Amino acid sequence: MSNKRVYLFREGDKSMRDLLGGKGANLAEMSNIGLPVPPGFTITTEVCTEYYASGKKLPAGLMEEIETALKDVEKDQGKTLGDPNNPLLLSVRSGAKFSMPGMMDTVLNLGLNDQVAEGMIAKGADPRFVYDSYRRLIMMLSDVAFGDRYEGISKHDFEHQFYDLKAELGVKEDLEVSADKLKELCERYKAYVQSKGVTFPQDAREQMKEAVEAVFRSWNNERAIIYRRREKIDDAIGTAVNIQAMVFGNMGDDCGTGVAFTRNASTGDKEVFGEYLMNAQGEDVVAGVRTPLDLNELKLQNPIIYNEFVNFCNVLEHHYKDMQDIEFTIERNKLFILQCRSGKRTGTAAVKTAVDMVHECLITKEEAIARVNPDLLNQVLLPVIAPGTKYDVIAKGLPAGPGAATGVAVFDANRAAEMGKGGQGQRVILVRADTSPDDLAGMLAAQGVLTERGGMTSHAALVARGFGIPTVAGCSSIRVDAEKRQFTIGDVTIKEGDYISLNGGLGEVIHGQVPVEDAKMTGDFGTFMGWADEFRKMGVRANADSPADVRKAIELGAEGVGLTRTEHMFFEGDRRPVVVSMILDIDNPETRAAKLGELLEFQREDFKGIFEALEGRPATIRLIDPPLHEFLPNLTELTAEVAVDKAAGKSDAAKETMLRAAESMHEINPMLGLRGVRLSIVYPEIVAMQVRAILEGAASVIKAGGKAVPEIMIPLVGHVNELTTIKADLEKTAKAVEAEQGVSIPYSFGTMIEVPRGALTADEIAVEAEFFSFGTNDLTQMTFGFSRDDSDKFLKPYVERKILPGDPFESIDRKGVGQLMQIAIDKAKKVRPNIKLGICGEHGGDPSSVQFCYEIGLDYVSCSPFRVPIARLAAAQAALGKGVSDK
Template sequence: MQKHTKFEPFTEVTPTSPIAADSHGGRAKCLQRLVRLELPVPATVALPFETVHNIAKGHFPDTERLLGYFKEGTLLSVRPSSEDPDWGGPGAVLNIGMTDRRHLELSQTHGEDAAHSLYLRFIQAYAVHVARLDADDFDAMSPSAEGVKAALALFEEETEEQFPQDPARQLTQVMRSMARAWEGTTARLLRQARGAPADAGLGLVVQEMALGVGPGESGSGVIRFIDQATGEARINGRYRRQSLNRDALRKSDEAMYLVKDPRGASLQEEAPEAFKRLNRYADICRSRLREEMEIEFTIENGKLRVLDAVRTQRSTRATLKVAVSLAEEGIISRDDALLRLPPRALNELLHHQVDPAAKRDVIARGIAASPGGATGKLVFSGQAAQQCAARGEPCILVRRETTPEDIRGMHVAEGILTERGGMTSHAAVIARGLGLPCIVGASGLRLSVQRKTLQTADGRVFGEDDIISIDGSAGEAMAGAVPLLEPFFDDDFETFLGWAREAGDVGIRVNADSPEDARLALDFGAQGIGLCRTEHMFFEPERMAVMRGMIFAETEDDRSAALEQLLPMQREDFTALFEIMSGRPVCIRLFDPPLHEFLPSDREGMRQMAEALDLPLSDVIHRVDSLSEFNPMLGMRGVRLGVTMPQIYDMQARAIFEATVQASKAGDPVVPEIMIPLVSARREVELVKTRIDAVAAAVRNETQTEFTYRLGVMVETPRAALRAADIVQHSAFLSFGTNDLTQMTYGLSRDDADRFMGDYVRQGVYPEDPFHTLDVEGVGELLLLGAERARSQVPDVTLSVCGEHGGDPETIAFVRQAGFNYVSCSPYRVPVAQLAIAQLAIRDRKAIK
């Protein structure tokens, strides 16, 4: 016996029905909109989420009353209606109500072929989706009298009961099967992977069938009005005579074109009135629904019916194009246009991408550390990458983990693959800055640098010059070359980013260490440089030799002499950045890494360095050993070098101030920002500030030029955040370096955490990799404490985030809420940050209204 619910279990879809996407699903709501627009939609009834949930548990609504909304003998379809169409759902079931009697009637009114086709199709669907029989047994049957008879016989044989001849029972069982399919474990996991909440509901739409079979012009089709790849206005789709639902797309060999085409018949020629009406409906949908819609339609004996209209599936490029077009035509606002594209989707436009249709022979999987696709020869050292580049050959640099010595090779490689590392490893950070696709922590690889081979988990071995491809967006490495899609920057892209910059309310700077990065960031609309890592400027061969000479200096005079050689190089670097940024702020971080990073780690490298410095090999080995540290990232680096070897910071400060004077002569006055890394105590700042102030005074006297500068601190240790009230008294700004701050807060090595981080996230220890998205409960608490304590002493202190989290939309939302002044990120993440900030600001304004 059926059990009836106390609430309204279903609703006829009319212009005034109480239907909403969050109660009845997106399809039901869209159909109601089409009805309001007076499009020829067949009679429709919508079942809300609660009813469908009850059906899954065996509590059915009054099916006879539901059928009462339709004319007797009407065939019906049942379609899923989830809140978001992207969450999927069970397949539609058509022709409900086909019985032996209805089959006979349709044979007389629509012809035997049409009747056989309708009945067989329903038997097949019912057998597979409701009775759970093998689809292969039914698919081979032909739409004929014999085929129908065989299908009915097979159903009876497999189920030991006759095929149901009661339309009410048919409908009840179809709804039950769809409801249970939605609540099954597999379906739940699939939709959760698409972003649906675990308790997402399903609605059902019961609709009168419009039969695209029978006498006269009858058929079905799907029509779109934009190119799904580009977003350009273009009618496409297919129409097939004597068909139902989306048959035209599935059986294109028998379908006709929509627009006149020399290759064959078209709907425009064969049914011109229907074609005109479809175009008119598209214009109505575009202007009233404010969207480009894909219309599913049926023609029954010349009568056009619209079964459904959904947002046209499209690429990111097309989504942006449509949003800009609708806004420029005044159909939607600029704010609404900006809300139509997820910020991270811009990565698809900023980088080469592996063609989604490409066949993939995956040889390794790892962390998708930097988006984009690349193909090239395997190389196993930075030097080999440079040699490839000199020959004009694209290459993929493969390393166990990259080091600063690999910088030049990374610059010329097409992509980077490492066996170790995480989201904030050296390879990941540099690759994002360069806009290179990168995979780190690739599992299952066995790398031999000596033999120059790469062995995969399935035993295949790849050597130098073998071709591989990497997809940094998916974290997959593939054998051979795969097709790549080009990056896409056009006028619409520039317009869209311009709107985002206007809508945003938090500053965006860039992490840039070279003129190329600075120019690119300006093209993307960055407001200045928030982090210039000066150590990246020392890895050219000429500079590396001088740097190593400084490290090996035995006296302060020798060290100063080596730094004197570096001074003009640094001055040239800073002058170029100041001139490119043209008065915009440039924040320069003083030397940060431990000195051993500038020394070779293998014996051959040490031998070459001994020759270059004219020293015994034993002296070089002894010096390298003496600089080695058990935990160098927590050792002699950052401000600790500035305090114990102050000549390094003295040289950099002089280079900054001399560049300031030089650049100010040619353009707007430069106000450099100097940032002290890895501070933990106020006294460290006092010591460094005293020397920098002295250098500034000396340069002013020597050049007879006045200039100002701002000194600040990079907050990377928990103690610096906790003691921010002390530190800020000598600082014009605090910039939180969330890479190291996360590492030190967790007590995790950011280069090694990937070995277990996946398991931790899967088992719910951490909701997300904290090196990927800011840990707002732990690291975020330190940011809030640091900001609050700093502002208690200096209310107008400038606060920012300059770690890799600065380009993460979720992190941006957190620091914006905390009132930080700006974020700084890699050049290719600037557009992503701009859109994320714009969307947050827009949503806040809408909430106030």
């Protein structure tokens, strides 16, 4: 820990972000390179940590250090804080290491009081400017310093009082309120604060102390905590406090304030763009109090200032070698730069900016790859709401499937499938309390999916990511009533047939229709991804269950299939009845054989299509995994239906037979039930049929002159004897197919490591398995004893209370699940040094998990097709050792 707690701007530089925060480090850097930055100083982030460690008390001696720094600023400005005859006014702002725009508190015009206001006016200051600045200080300081300690003090109450005053005067704009009336407003404000039990401080140093503490306290306000959680910013890093001499954009028509980016943050185009207001302070621009002007207007209004500002933009962009977000103020036709930081941008803009800066020789290709957050690529690939659209958000949930969608609300999956059949029907949004595999057809036909329950790895979210469906999941503020075909949110009721829209990237539910357009796929994207492929060393495959999925995955850069879930093929409309019929008579060998014969025809063609689409690339195909009850109607619903029939004196033999089958097959805990390799051993004919279908499909492609590389994966192995037993049977089937077809097929057998015992005995299992694929979803479930559907029940509270650092179903738990993976890898390589190693759980598309997979030596990751570019970029960043977030 540094002994120095307060740094003048000239004493720091951009390398000191940990200590001075991003804003403080950049203010120091800009000061040192000669930009017109008002002087000031920074209280370090370490003081924030001390403040909380001591029970929210400022460390002893801090105010003395602040006073020393303040004297330096006073000397520079020739003004004194609190002096009515020549007052120095200050701004007090937060500034963490990572940009958190708008999340913490700010105080402007600090040092104003009744005497200072009168003194400024006596010295010739515009009275309207003085009292406009004073009323802002009273509002801001009271809100941030006292609002959390004195019940009822709220910024909104101040704003309402100002609104009421304008209404009394019959005016709409702030600038129409006279100096006398603003002075009267200041008195109203002070009286309001007094009524809440606190006297607004007239002592400037007391104001400063209150403001510093308020900024530190704002580190843990609700919005800051939520923002950090979403952005995965460490709570422990704290915020710095920046105290700076004020410059004023509200002194008259030759003054102003604005925010601008050195490039277009939406498109990445190389053009300075932003907004500004004349005769205003900074919060007016961002708060929407007045409608700002496009920065291009400044070129006409004041070309000298505009050209000077553009020059500063170029200086900063070349100095930082990145697009900058800049705040500026004009005081009496003099330009000041108040802040710069790396500009937030869309995925499209991030890619274009990175590519352009390489071509402009500002950065290297390696730096370009490191700079783009992999998750931003979602925005490049998926539909978006047309830029500039205004819309009404009625609810927010989890951003489970990015992209935008608009359509009529439909509350039944079958109805959605019928209405949106073949993509040629009506545009629909499927709304469900939650989803199940039964809803798949409806989900695929829908433009988007909205669920009341479920987390980021719920069924809805998994399918959404796999198929690129915009989805808002776990929207707990809505109440879905499937019977009434409606959902409610507060006083709003959305009925079936009403239009709604979704912004999956932000988890927004929108009332009515919005214009949706395809994301612009530019040449920059291909160039950028080509660079990523140059640097990455780990392969990227896709989880794909159909030829169409495979083609999309390859289009997005997949090098093969890392997971084909064969049971998904059984859910298709014409196959489901065959599977159900087989299950209903599962103990009859003849019926079982006949039904499997029908399914063989379907699956053979499925695999032939997949191998043709792959064009010689490998495909890891998982044999049937889920318990058989998942193919049957829901047990609870079926039980209720039969009970209603009986109560009405009706009898439905078929339904009752189905109920008996569902009861016999139902698993209380499917993780511990008859599934995976266990199901294969009990009913070996099922997987024998699947292996035959895989290899006959491959043989067909090979005989036609193509290539097919099937990797047959046996799931859920926890003991080597399970694998030994079933593999011996399946090898016989494989040899028989080769003999019948007269071709040699380069197949291999491996297993999915998803049972902890499988990981711990990987050396035994590797004797039989030619490859491992880590099924981290199930491995996480069995390691923690959690279900991935537990998000709403306790995982969210666990993360919020820091019992867990994050949701282990979103990013691999390195200490637990990751350690099992490392053990499995080390043991397997001892007996089979060249064993192929991959991952096919949802973690394969999570950038942090991809980095971990690279570190432990996996050969490839596999993820849903639409996350393939994300995995490619994350793999490149892992290989470069750059770009991985240190938040």
